[in-house]
Amino acid sequence: MSQQDSTIELLTGRNRLNKKSRVPARLDFLQSVTGLILALFILFHILFESSILFGKDAMYTLTKLFEGEPFIEGGEPLIISVLAFVIFAVFILHALIAMRKFPSSYREYQRYRAHSKLLKHSDTNLWFIQISTGFMMFFLGSIHLYTMMTQPQNIGPFASSDRVYSDVAWPMYLMLLVSVVLHAGVGVYRLIIKWGVLDGNDPRANRKISRKVMKAAVLFYLLVGIASLFAYMKIGYEHQNEYGGRYMEKSK
Ligand code: HEM
Numbered sequence: 001m002s003q004q005d006s007t008i009e010l011l012t013g014r015n016r017l018n019k020k021s022r023v024p025a026r027l028d029f030l031q032s033v034t035g036l037i038l039a040l041f042i043l044f045h046i047l048f049e050s051s052i053l054f055g056k057d058a059m060y061t062l063t064k065l066f067e068g069e070p071f072i073e074g075g076e077p078l079i080i081s082v083l084a085f086v087i088f089a090v091f092i093l094h095a096l097i098a099m100r101k102f103p104s105s106y107r108e109y110q111r112y113r114a115h116s117k118l119l120k121h122s123d124t125n126l127w128f129i130q131i132s133t134g135f136m137m138f139f140l141g142s143i144h145l146y147t148m149m150t151q152p153q154n155i156g157p158f159a160s161s162d163r164v165y166s167d168v169a170w171p172m173y174l175m176l177l178v179s180v181v182l183h184a185g186v187g188v189y190r191l192i193i194k195w196g197v198l199d200g201n202d203p204r205a206n207r208k209i210s211r212k213v214m215k216a217a218v219l220f221y222l223l224v225g226i227a228s229l230f231a232y233m234k235i236g237y238e239h240q241n242e243y244g245g246r247y248m249e250k251s252k
Contacts (some may be wrong), residue, residue, distance in 0.1 A: 027097050032191055034094035039184040041087060046181075046221055056157035056235065060247055064155050080152035088145045095138050102131060126186050133183040140176040157247040158239050166243050179226040185218035193227020219223040233236060 048066075050059040066083075103109040115124065147163075148155070154163065163169045192198050192210050200206050207222025239245070 027100070029096040030170060031094065032195070034090050034097070035089055038087075038094060039188050041181055041222075042076065042184050046177075046225050046228075050145065050224050052160075052228055052231045052235070053224075055249055057249055059157045059160075060249055067152075073090055077152035077155070081149050084145055084149040084152070088142075088149065091141060091145065095134070098134055101127075102135075126190060129182055129186050130190070133186075134178040136179040137183060140172055140179065143172060144176060150234050158242075158245055159237060159247075161232045161234075161236035161239055162243050163236075164229065166231040166240050170233060171189065174226075177229065178222065181218055181221045181225065185214050185221075189214040 001097055046064055049059075052060045064075045068079050071076040103112055112124070112128070154160075159171060164173060189210060192206060196203065198206050198210055
């Protein structure tokens, strides 16, 4: 298939012989799969990273665990770089596939606004949340992932807190937190609806439950994320005069 053919298939959903193409359905599926992988990653990421709420030792232990300390003496930060690279690849793929759903012109956007106002259609509004948070994450997530990929040795109770407080990364993290939690929450909800996974015998009632659970999960993750960010800020504030110093476990 030539590049021109595949572009036509992508845009029209029909191939050269005017038959319904399978490409859009495959792309849709790939978007769902990559989205699910990223949502699961974030679900665990925010919880692991909130280990700072249990103290510096807890976060230090977890950091070293991810660096493979049980198997490699002192841990190997390169493991984090590789993990960040893999996540970055999935992240970019997901964003590339999603780009085809952006309103492609201002007129199309205006039509969307009129449509959503007229119908007060909540799913259309969810779509708008997805597009705008996705756009923000494209930049903020890239900055964060690039930092994690290139400076994996700078993760830990003091190194992370210095970054958050003294390097003033907290506004970026706050915006990233809100956009990623909303994006993941709305995304997983839309996946549940789209593939009908929890429809059961009463889809209407079950969708209502899914919506409630998703709202509660978004609120929970936002609160945990903000609390963790405060903890990093507090440690960073107290540590500012020893900026750059590394944390040593109390027991060592
Ligand atoms: C393997 C890849 C990743 C690693 C190793 C990683 C690691 C970390 C670490 C150590 C922190 C604490 C602050 C710091 O040290 O700067 C953090 C915070 C954060 N990360 Fe990641 N991250 C990764 C991927 C992602 C992705 C893909 C996203 C979302 C697009 C994300 C969103 C966030 C957010 C929102 C915070 C702040 C959380 C809060 O407010 O408590 N991270 N990350």
